[in-house]
Amino acid sequence: MAPGGRVKNILIVDDTDVIRRLLSELLIGEGYQVFTACDGEEAISVIQSESIDLVFCDVHMPRLNGLETLKRSRKLNPDLLFVMTDSLPDELSEAARKIGAIDCIAKPFDIEEVRSIVVRAEGFYEKVLNAHGVRS
Amino acid sequence: MRRLLSFSSLRFKAMVTISALIVLTTSVLGGFLFNNLRNEMKLELLKWGESTARQIAHSSEYGVLTENSSELTNVLQAITLHDEFLYAVVQDSTGRILSQYDRLNAEELVRWIATRDFDQNISKDTTTVSYRTVPELNKEMVEFSFPVRTTTFDMALEDLGATTIDDKAYASTSDRIGLVRLGVSLDGVRDKIFSAARITALIIFLVTIAVIALTAVLVNVIIKPIDNLVNAAEIIATGDMSHFVAEGSVDEINRLARAFNAMVRSLRDSRDEIEVYNRTLELKIAERTRELEQAQSQLVQSEKLSAIGQLAAGVAHELNNPMGGILGYAQFALEKISKSEPGTISQRDLDSQKKYLTDIEQQARRCRAIIKNLLKFSRSSDKKEWENFDINVTLNETVSLIQHQLDLGNITLVKDMADSLPKLHGNPSQMQQVFTNLLLNAQHAMSDGGEMRLSTRLAPRLGEFSGCVEVTVEDTGVGIDESHVHRIFEPFFTTKDKGKGTGLGLSISYGIVKEHGGDIAVHSVVGKGTKFTVILPLETTASGASEETGTQASRRAESRLQ
Incomplete structure (x- = not known):
């Protein structure tokens, strides 16, 4: 059950309490180390202090929205993997992908969908590391 | 018609002025003619009276010389044919009346007249004319007196062989043997003058009337078209541009009428043009207004659509968060239940199931609240x-x-x-x-x-x-x-x-x-x-x-x- 890949620490950014709790429970169940943040500002500070591999980030948030958080986070760490969560992902996914998100999932999401996204993220992580010339 | 009665109208002014001028002219002319006629008649009378007096004087020579009254009466008989001769007196050189004719039957008066200025009159060689008023008879007259002279002596001289006799010598030698007085009434002349005056006045009057009538016609000819123009101008002033003035011959008034009609026509044309402009302007305004209204309604429509879009996005976003919780926890619960072995549900599993269901319930409640508020928002309240x-x-x-x-x-x-x-x-x-x-x-x-x-x-x-x-x-x-x-x-x-x-x-x-x-x-x-x-x-x-x-x-x- 525990992931054998490179992805270890996952950050969940959402202003809705139930989503944070749901995703945390789900990913902890999968064996990941999970961090949470209520908005973009909080997320940035977590990214700065912790070694985060993957971020699930809501788009509509007070203070700092998802896309801004993505932009700023990638400045801090260009290899950071981002998955955006939103009610209307179709409109957003292209813009999000352009600035570096690997995927977008629509709320409300199936828990299986989240699991498969994490698996895909593992694959992405491998590619990124290969690109940097690091062999696992 | 009311224009004829108006004292300030052009017609009245023209008529009064022209009539006054005509009356003045004919009066002056008539007066002049009348005066001339009177003078002519007076002169005629004087000539006539003078020649008659002279004639009587010549004819009376023998009668005076012989002091033959009947002879003289015969001479005077000649003048009785004319009514104008009031009296005639033949006097001898002493003033004694030798014969007298008297139409007036006023013997005493004539005798008295015969005494007047006798010496003065007899000494003159010419006819003496004197105007006399006889209040007793209520008559005006002219008296012509002429001396009676004898030429017998002269003829005798001729007979004696005197061939050259100058006038002076003749005059001095001619003897004044008497005096003839002839009274001529002025009544006849006066009557004639009066009748002439009457005729003149009548002619003047008729001419004046005729000229005034002609003038009236003429004034009418001039004023009537002006009147028409004025009437037309008044009608046009009320906005009725369909009125025109009748045009006639080529006189000035008609040129004015033509110019007036041309003016009315161009005025009407420009008014029509303005009306056309106005109408097209109104149409254009109506069109623009319609376009504007359409644009506005489109704008309102698109605003509505955008508002609906915003609302839909908001609703989706708001609902999807709790729905995410409901879906996720429901799937969790299902997973756990399907994995657990039948008949053996641990307390821990039960607790987590309870937690999941509580979360599901809470999120469902939140969805309900959102939907309820949304319905309140969308529903127009029942009045x-x-x-x-x-x-x-x-x-x-x-x-x-x-x-x-x-x-x-x-x-x-x-x-x-x-x-x-x-x-x-x-x-x-x-x-x-x-x-x-x-x-x-x-x-x-x-x-x-x-x-x-x-x-x-x-x-x-x-x-x-x-x-x-x-x-x-x-x-x-x-x-x-x-x-x-x-x-x-x-x-x-x-x-x-x-x-x-x-x-x-x-x-x-x-x-x-x-x-x-x-x-x-x-x-x-x-x-x-x-x-x-x-x-x-x-x-x-x-x-x-x-x-x-x-x-x-x-x-x-x-x-x-x-």
Whole structure:
């Protein structure tokens, strides 16, 4: 059950309490180390202090929205993997992908969908590391 | 016709002036002619009288010499044929009357006349003319006196062989042997003069009349077209451009008439042109207005669509979060149950199942709340449920519902209610919703507590303004940022943390107040506080009453159908 890949620490950014709790429970169940943040500002500070591999980030948030958080986070760490969560992902996914998100999932999401996204993220992580010339 | 009677009309002035000139001219001319005629006649009379007197004097020579009265009477008999000769007297050189003719039968008077200026008259060689007035006879006359001379001596001299006799010598030698007096009445001449004057006057009169009549005709010929022009100008001045003046020959007036008609025509043409312009302008304005209205309605439509889009996006976003929770936890629960072995459910599994279901229930409740608010927002309230209500009572009820929350938030509520406000017509529970919203918003703006003020006042009816009730909710909280003020009534717009508000409260309140014909105004200063003013018109009370009776009637109809 525990992931054998490179992805270890996952950050969940959402202003809705139930989503944070749901995703945390789900990913902890999968064996990941999970961090949470209520908005973009909080997320940035977590990214700065912790070694985060993957971020699930809501788009509509007070203070700092998802896309801004993505932009700023990638400045801090260009290899950071981002998955955006939103009610209307179709409109957003292209813009999000352009600035570096690997995927977008629509709320409300199936828990299986989240699991498969994490698996895909593992694959992405491998590619990124290969690109940097690091062999696992 | 009225123009003929007017003293100020051109026709009158022309007629008076021309008539006066004609009368003056003919009078002067007549007077001159008459004077001339009179003089002629006088001269004629004088000549006639003189020659007659001379003739009598010549004829009387023998009679005077012989002092033969009957001879002289015969001589005088010649003049009796003419009425003008009043008398004739033949006197000898001493003044004695030798013979006399007297038409007047006034012998004494004639004798007296014969004594007048005798010596003076007899000494003259020419006829002496003297005017005499005889008051006794009421007659004017002219007396011609001529001396009677004898030429016998001269003839004797000729007979004696005197061949050369100069006039002087003759004159001196001619002897004055008597005097002839002839009285000629002036009556005849006067009558003639008078009749001539009469005829002259008559002719003058007739000529004057004829000339005045001709002038009148002439003036008419000139004035009538002018009159026509004036009439036409007056008609045209009233705006009737279809009127024209009759044109005739080529005189000045007709040139004027033609020019006038041309002017009217061009005036009419330009007026028509202006009318055409006006009409096309009106059409263009109507067209533009239609276009503008279309554009406006399109704009409104697109605004509506955009509002619907925003609303839909907001609804989706708001609902999807709790739906995410519901879906996720339901799937979790299913997973756990399907993995657990039948008959052996551990306490731990039971606890987590309970937790999942609680979460599902909570999120479902949140969905319900959102949907409920959304329905309130979308549903236009049923006016059949409207009633007359006292806003102060509604506000007090609202306050009593949230008083506990205000106390918890350490908030002092100051009420300043106007007494005896007129009743409003509307939905009091909706109003309660509006003010609950505003009061709770105010509370949320003052997280550290503070003073809240709730006041009502009456703005009375004034002119077209039907009057209204003003309710103000004032807080001393954080205030609203200027960039947010115009957005606060938008659905799902909120400055509160997620989960604390749906963002529909103010927008629903605004909808309710608008439906009641009122308005909400906001005044806010960041850091100082916010003041919401709700204006509710009184007019709806009056219109609502009749509506209510209609509603009751329809209700009765419904109950009968059931």
